[in-house]
Amino acid sequence: MTIEKIHVEISELKLDQSIAKNFVSSNSHGACTIFEGVTRDHSDNRKVKFLEYECYKPMAIKKLKQICEEIIEKWDVKVSILHRIGKLEIGEVSLIVATGSPHRKEGIQACEYSVDRIKEIVPIWKKEFFEGGSIWIEDENGFRPFS
């Protein structure tokens, strides 16, 4: 059963929202919520040129699936998560989370939950290339695998 309600993908290619949206759509759903994370042109006061995402793929897939399982236990939704890795230009989409649900509240909540949770337990790292240098975006408090 579970297998039909969740979908995850990690890809070096441009993300296609319609894949996520089609997966979560159903004639019994009244709501579709989509979150897209986009590469910004600045970070703190740095002017960002582009980003690179790196992942520990088998574990990242496993953790994305775990998040989806958590979600479908909490809410009556279908969920699809697409994460891009590799080099991303400004304005490109790094993350798409889509939920489809009979009612809107649960879809929006599930979407928000997943985005928060991805930061907590999914081993994907972001390197920022800006004027004059590059830096791995690391937050000592950002990773809370046991929470």
Add this chain to the structure above:
Amino acid sequence: MTIEKIHVEISELKLDQSIAKNFVSSNSHGACTIFEGVTRDHSDNRKVKFLEYECYKPMAIKKLKQICEEIIEKWDVKVSILHRIGKLEIGEVSLIVATGSPHRKEGIQACEYSVDRIKEIVPIWKKEFFEGGSIWIEDENGFRPFS
């Protein structure tokens, strides 16, 4: 200033998500949140055949703009709301709300707020056509214009 951060539209034509998304996008945004309300094939225990939306257009536009103004006062976002009226088949999109924001929290919150608020103050009505009849979907508690 305000004028560039909000966009509303009521249309008899199929809604086009890219219009909302393009409006709210910006190189300084890290998040885009999109909510779509979709025509479900059932309501309570009725099997729905199609829906019809009717609106008091000048007032509905005014109230949608008011909601957008409320939103940009509360959160650092751009917001676009598209609402369809007329006859909608099952699976068709009646409402699109898109927010674009530097950070994800505010975009998701703004999106959720707008969907709640639309039900409260925007004069758009839905008539459900099901096997054996039709009914205006009215909820005595659904309209709270002074809240």
Add this chain to the structure above:
Amino acid sequence: MEIEVLFFASYREKAGVKSCTFEISHGSNLKGLIDKIVQKFPKLHSDPSKIVAAINEEFSDQSQILSEGDIVALIPPVSGGSK
């Protein structure tokens, strides 16, 4: 003075009209107009005090005084979008 009244959705169907012009005296408030409307279209609501209305596209309390040229819309309860 004359006031134009707009009917939507279930009210439009119950009244059988989209709009209708009512004659009221100067100084009348929205409540007075609504009572007149319900007298003409009794099916609209069993309790006229519960009807929500807008004057010139703004929700208005029934105590509000009407002016020449005002457009009044009766606003049935809504449950729009998805739940």
Add this chain to the structure above:
Amino acid sequence: MEIEVLFFASYREKAGVKSCTFEISHGSNLKGLIDKIVQKFPKLHSDPSKIVAAINEEFSDQSQILSEGDIVALIPPVSGGSK
């Protein structure tokens, strides 16, 4: 026994390798392995007890005992997606 260790992102750059095989004695725990890793690559972390690691793709406490064939990955802190 031999344990394969994977390095990612900033750890990969600091270690200068993507993976490396370490020889540890039977019964060693993750902490013992991490201490060995940091001895070899001191730039990795000033406080090895704070390094987060996964054994076979699951986050694991440093007290966990390692087994033959385990794959250990050092997981730098992340701040993925948009804030």
